[in-house]
Amino acid sequence: MGFKRSLPAATDYERIFHPKRLAIIGVSQEGNVFGSGMILSLKDIGYSGEIYPVNPKGGTFAGLDIYRSVEEIPEEIDFAVIAVSARNVPEALDACRKKGAAGAEILSAGFKELGTPEGIALEEEIKRIAARGIRVVGPNCFGIYCPASGLTVLPGPDLSRKSGPLAFLAQSGGMSIDFAATGKWMGLNFSKLVSFGNGADLRETELLDYLGRDAATGIIAMYIEGIEEGDAFFSTLREVTRHKPVVIYKGGLSAAGQRAVTSHTASLGGNKAIWEAVLRQCGAVQVGNLWEMAETCLAFTLLPERVYRGMTVIGGGGALGVAACDAAEAAGVELPILSGEIHDRIMAVLPKPGSSAGNPIDIASPMVDVAMQREVLRSAASDDRVDIQLMIQLFYHLRHMAVRMGAKSVKEVVPYRELADMVRQVVDETGKPVVLILPNHKQDLQYLDIEEMMREARQAFVDRGIPVFDDLNRAFTAIGHVSDYTARKNGRTALH
């Protein structure tokens, strides 16, 4: 596939992502530098390997002795975090290489992205050192997050330690930290995340190839501003998407965005139509923003890889049912009209008047009746045309009912755990996934209790493997991506 570096297999990714001995170069005793912040983040997240802080002035920080140089560290190191000023980076990097490090992430800025001769020269020097035998992430990056090992990105003291199938790659540090933070509460669990900044050495193509082979990774998401070697990247992408979904958010597809890309990561962007066509040809799933990327990854994580053609929409009331139909048609999904015996079985358990069971199924009240909803889900699933069920819950409406009923808190009238247990059980029983839509139109300052209950409910569902979306349209978009990827993948398989 023609990498510049012909032997990516020689890279010791195990020691890079799961370092047992970690040097942090650029730690001040006063704590006011990035290296010190990184040590605090590693302690907060619970990294349990050895940490070796380095600063020529020595001293101690966060209970650790600071070594005066990399050479002084008593053991061979696996990986290093380098956060010294740009002109001191090459020396630090070479010292890490000599100390046996398989790789290093360089958080420091002040390289090629400045566009100055000095910055460009420093970056070239980093490349030369890397070629002698140390893999480099960065410079000008937030580094690696790996929940299994406890490695975390720059401002990431509070990321999750729960591992999962999702890997993420981006040059942008801001996008990486926002995506990891969003994943934490949305229910995305990561295998690895890499913010590689300027990408002087390790970057999109090699990392994608590695993640394609990585047994811990089942889904790959990427934010791309530009790529370095188009042919190699697209051929790798085409190969990886045969086995794993790759969800790509390409930023800078407009003329103005292109200009912003240049000043952000000094990458070449490209024409919108060409990108869209090529990504599709390569079997990738293209998304338009961070939220769509996260929601699409959630769908790939929690839904079986299938083509979802027929759907039921349950709950929510008239106008939401209309909106669901509009969204379904736009997403190419059918809402088959339930009829005969199935329709009658559902009508038999729905409250009256105001309900209907044609599909959308209007349950006519925001009150949560778990037994009734079980019957609806079960009955509807028995229709062969139904592949997936979409359940809308209007929990935010229940607060004033709770107050009038004399409940101490809104949680008392919302049995979200029982509901989540029931849904999980029905999904297992019927083999047809259910997706929960949980909108909130009461985001007032005084209604933090509603917000708290909704977040608890989201957690309860996600913990049971049921994806939750804020909004109908977002759910349809995400499910549509799963169907589309699956159909294209099946088509490719059929050709072989």
Place this chain on the structure above:
Amino acid sequence: MGFKRSLPAATDYERIFHPKRLAIIGVSQEGNVFGSGMILSLKDIGYSGEIYPVNPKGGTFAGLDIYRSVEEIPEEIDFAVIAVSARNVPEALDACRKKGAAGAEILSAGFKELGTPEGIALEEEIKRIAARGIRVVGPNCFGIYCPASGLTVLPGPDLSRKSGPLAFLAQSGGMSIDFAATGKWMGLNFSKLVSFGNGADLRETELLDYLGRDAATGIIAMYIEGIEEGDAFFSTLREVTRHKPVVIYKGGLSAAGQRAVTSHTASLGGNKAIWEAVLRQCGAVQVGNLWEMAETCLAFTLLPERVYRGMTVIGGGGALGVAACDAAEAAGVELPILSGEIHDRIMAVLPKPGSSAGNPIDIASPMVDVAMQREVLRSAASDDRVDIQLMIQLFYHLRHMAVRMGAKSVKEVVPYRELADMVRQVVDETGKPVVLILPNHKQDLQYLDIEEMMREARQAFVDRGIPVFDDLNRAFTAIGHVSDYTARKNGRTALH
């Protein structure tokens, strides 16, 4: 314009929207019916007129004597809320008419929407009674919300009492209550809101005509499933949009959605392309969902009616700057490259390295420096090509900084009130609006403190007339609607 009812001016809207004496027909002593719920809601929201509950059984409810019949009420009434079973509605309505009511809202369901001969006959009877001299809202509706008078829709005990320029019309009760609830925290204040359900008497065309003439209303939003008299409606719409923006969300534009509309409000929908073309011809602003409708109304409420061609984007970091450029280009807005003296003045106050002042202006840190941001906003506004400024604040990143700095709460490090005061001042000084983007990627259960701070910040900005959006793309869409409406309106004016 050919209304069925030829003298809409004869309707006493003043007594309908601001009733001093209000009858509630269908109140049970036990409190378990809609009429009783309405009395509690009216008390909660603080309606201060006279309330006359009615039930043949008599008794008391919520400290009020229940009259055994409408006839027994000792005074003439202005308006009535009717919530008795469908078959008893005609008698109650006619009694209200005889008691002098200018109008009545019928919350009861069980009419035309059932599709049964009995339901249809009952609705025809309501129309006949209405024609004798009482205007009817409903049946099968949530009624009227009018903050100035304290009239509220069915489950609306907690809607705002703050009046504002926005009016809303919909058949759907669910859409009405959700839109009113959303407006409350988003910063939309209402003049009047009407959920008119089946629309047996008063409905879209007449109400739109009235709101077009209503001095308290400056912006009109509508959710439409279907309309009754197309020609009259569109000619009224065309007239109203000459003076006031009319924001329309048409649901049921898909085939499946059309089917759902029929079962929801028994209305005729219509073809998507035709609707889009006709709404545009009539000068309306078409939106695709409730959120876009609310955000567009927010922009119309707080931004001057102008064509916004040039914009700055300030803050947020590299990838968000790229996203802003992509969104701007999609919305037809320019991000002029700031240069020369203005560029240098901005660079002089930005932190380094990592910042840039080309536009987007990357301020390189989520920390809030009010004085620095004042200089940036002021300097950028002095460029003639800049019509509006978009400021991104990443407050959610500041929590762990607050913790490390030893702050008691995240609020201590986020001076949102000072920031809002500064922005208001700069807008007044420069005459160029500023819009705030306030995303939140940390929606974890344990971060309700971030949510609370963000909601306080939103309130502080909106109270000062600065619109706040969660997301870049949503802001661009809303601003784009204001520009587009203004350009079309100016074009129409120029033709005369």
